[in-house]
Amino acid sequence: MAVFFHSSEAHINFEDGNYQQFPKPETENAATEKNPKPKLKHLSVVLLCCGLLCVLQAILNISLRLALSEPTDKGEAEEEEEEERCPQGWLMFGSSCYYISSQRGSWDSSRQDCVQRDADLVIINSRQEQAFLTGFTMAAWVGMTDREEEGTWTWVDGTPVKRDGLDWAHGQPDDAFGGEDCGDLRTMIDFIGLNDSKCSARLQWICEQTLG
């Protein structure tokens, strides 16, 4: 007990001595100059520790942020991939998905089926798209009609059908048999291309769903 008390008392005295010696450092010898240096060292160590702690904190923050944001990024990427994928059984071409029915129906019931599939009858925008869709059926409804005005063909989204940009079957549209107002795509040996048919005819159909 006594030894411990004594030593701490001695320590206090030692510290007092230092304070008295501070105002006149230039007259002191090497032994007393050693004392301010450990203090500066202590300060440096403390500052270094603070700096290290700051760096550690920054690293922790960044890694925590990355760890938290990673699942979100993954989730978004998966969602994007999900959007880029067509429903099962649908075909993909460009940024669209196509459903080709195995059943047959009128133009109106076909369109209704497409709408129920979160799609619409196909709108063909290019020869490439037409070529892609050619060959799956002998005859399939597409999303064009001239019901509003005979001879003026429009797509189901209201845009006009560009006659020059697509290939009609030879001699079509002919509005034959007392009126043909619904469009279909033919793939028959001597009858290939777009055609007009009676809207009540029973054909297969092609639905289109755009991606994104």
Ligand SMILES: [Ca+2]
């Ligand atoms: Ca017609």
Ligand SMILES: [Ca+2]
């Ligand atoms: Ca026709």
